[in-house]
Amino acid sequence: xxxxxxxxxxxxxxxxxxxxxxxxxxxxxxxxxxxxxxxxxxxxxxxxxxxxxxxxxxxxxxxxxxxxxxxxxxxxxxxxxxxxxxxxxxxxxxxxxxxxxxxxxxxxxxxxxxx
Amino acid sequence: xxxxxxxxxxxxxxxxxxxxxxxxxxxxxxxxxxxxxxxxxxxxxxxxxxxxxxxxxxxxxxxxxxxxxxxxxxxxxxxxxxxxxxxxxxxxxxxxxxxxxxxxxxxxxxxxxxxxxxxxxxxxxxxxxxxxxxxxxxxxxxxxxxxxxxxxxxxxxxxxxxxxxxxxxxxxxxxxxxxxxxxxxxxxxxxxxxxxxxxxxxxxxxxxxxxxxxxxxxxxxxxxxxxxxxxxxxxxxxxxxxxxxxxxxxxxxxxxxxxxxxxxxxxxxxxxxxxxxxxxxxxxxxxxxxxxxxxxxxxxxxxxxxxxxxxxxxxxxxxxxxxxxxxx
Numbered sequence: 001x002x003x004x005x006x007x008x009x010x011x012x013x014x015x016x017x018x019x020x021x022x023x024x025x026x027x028x029x030x031x032x033x034x035x036x037x038x039x040x041x042x043x044x045x046x047x048x049x050x051x052x053x054x055x056x057x058x059x060x061x062x063x064x065x066x067x068x069x070x071x072x073x074x075x076x077x078x079x080x081x082x083x084x085x086x087x088x089x090x091x092x093x094x095x096x097x098x099x100x101x102x103x104x105x106x107x108x109x110x111x112x113x114x115x
Numbered sequence: 116x117x118x119x120x121x122x123x124x125x126x127x128x129x130x131x132x133x134x135x136x137x138x139x140x141x142x143x144x145x146x147x148x149x150x151x152x153x154x155x156x157x158x159x160x161x162x163x164x165x166x167x168x169x170x171x172x173x174x175x176x177x178x179x180x181x182x183x184x185x186x187x188x189x190x191x192x193x194x195x196x197x198x199x200x201x202x203x204x205x206x207x208x209x210x211x212x213x214x215x216x217x218x219x220x221x222x223x224x225x226x227x228x229x230x231x232x233x234x235x236x237x238x239x240x241x242x243x244x245x246x247x248x249x250x251x252x253x254x255x256x257x258x259x260x261x262x263x264x265x266x267x268x269x270x271x272x273x274x275x276x277x278x279x280x281x282x283x284x285x286x287x288x289x290x291x292x293x294x295x296x297x298x299x300x301x302x303x304x305x306x307x308x309x310x311x312x313x314x315x316x317x318x319x320x321x322x323x324x325x326x327x328x329x330x331x332x333x334x335x336x337x338x339x340x341x342x343x344x345x346x347x348x349x350x351x352x353x354x355x356x357x358x359x360x361x362x363x364x365x366x367x368x369x370x371x372x373x374x375x376x377x378x379x380x381x382x383x384x385x386x387x388x389x390x391x392x393x394x395x396x397x398x399x400x401x402x403x404x405x406x407x408x409x410x411x412x413x414x415x416x417x418x419x420x421x422x423x424x425x426x427x428x429x430x431x432x433x434x435x436x437x438x439x440x441x442x443x
Contacts (some may be wrong), residue, residue, distance in 0.1 A: 015230075037153070037215060037216070038215050039215055039349060040151060040154055040155060040212070040213025040214060040215060040345065041151070041153075041154025041155055041213065041345065041348075042154070042345045042346075042347065043176065043345050043349050043350040044174065044176040044214070044347070044348070044350075045176040045213065045346065045347045048347075066131070073215065073216050075215050075216065076215055076216075105176070107345070107350050108350060111345075112345060114176045
């Protein structure tokens with residue numbers, strides 16, 4: 001695996017990182033990795049997927065920011081490069097939000113996108 | 116010259132078959148294969164099992180048709196995916212594009228395999244088990260316990276019941292055909308089968324559907340789940356249905372003159388109403404399919420073809436009548 005700080009990387013905001021750490025603590029994996037991925041399907045063709053893992057896989061891109069380690073598989077990275085992961089909370093919050101410059105359109109609920 | 120021996124045989128209560136090996140055949144395996152297809156296609160595959168068969172449509176995010184698929188369980192953990200003619204590699208590439216590390220293997224087996232379709236009228240006597248072991252058990256829609264390890268599955272074909280026999284080794288095709296012929300099942304030519312397809316209103320890729328339209332226009336509604344959640348193109352399809360914004364509909368037609376594919380149909384007062392997508396000559400009459408503007412797509416309208424001053428009588432395709440949900 002490689003750790004990268006190249007320009008078109010995936011970033012996570014302070015607020016996003018805070019909620020990731022909170023979820024990890026609730027899951028009992030305080031030192032875990034947030035796996036950020038793309039999955040086929042959803043109204044527009046692609047959806048975002050988040051998961052908590054204990055370690056990165058061999059070919060993952062690994063990014064460390066704001067106290068959180070992100071792992072992204074190579075194919076997902078193509079669609080996520082430049083994305084900022086944030087968190088929108090509160091009563092009307094959406095939860096984790098992907099600000100993805102590659103997404104040309106998204107579905108009404110925002111969970112699916114197309115490039 | 117076209118013949119109707121196939122349809123005549125069917126009307127006499129006999130069964131017919133045709134070689135449709137030109138269709139694409141993919142074999143998919145892996146624990147995520149069904150889940151991926153469920154996310155990318157229109158029908159609900161959540162209950163798909165090793166003895167299932169179902170039709171579904173791959174659409175892109177704009178609800179344009181990538182292809183119409185017939186899926187049949189392979190008796191184990193995988194499935195066969197039958198595509199339109201020459202579409203197997205496009206469908207395989209599409210599935211690969213949307214696969215992100217899941218446990219899925221897709222193999223294009225089109226060149227190694229063969230496929231036959233048997234048609235019969237509902238209610239006519241046809242015991243599958245008489246055909247030396249070809250059968251689909253009750254409560255199943257596909258089976259693999261057949262001669263030559265072939266997969267047999269049922270599907271709609273207009274007003275007829277159809278049974279597909281997918282032969283894993285194409286060298287066994289002649290032997291399978293011999294078995295069917297020995298049971299007095301008549302083989303019809305590719306041309307006759309195409310005429311039957313047109314007569315029954317079974318839509319075909321690049322003619323009645325493709326990336327130029329959505330599955331609603333092609334009357335493939337029977338392959339679209341009304342209750343499934345997100346799939347690629349779902350928002351557009353749901354919007355078109357909810358607001359009744361389907362621009363065109365596939366209709367069958369009969370004309371009193373020779374009408375060719377691509378002919379523009381007009382209303383009596385000269386409004387552009389549609390285009391002919393498939394046609395064949397039956398004596399002095401042309402029968403065919405056309406994509407007709409929704410406001411004219413009913414049997415109340417007589418359309419014309421201006422050059423020959425032909426009269427075009429529209430009707431709902433048999434395939435649509437057989438497959439569309441009763442409440443639309």
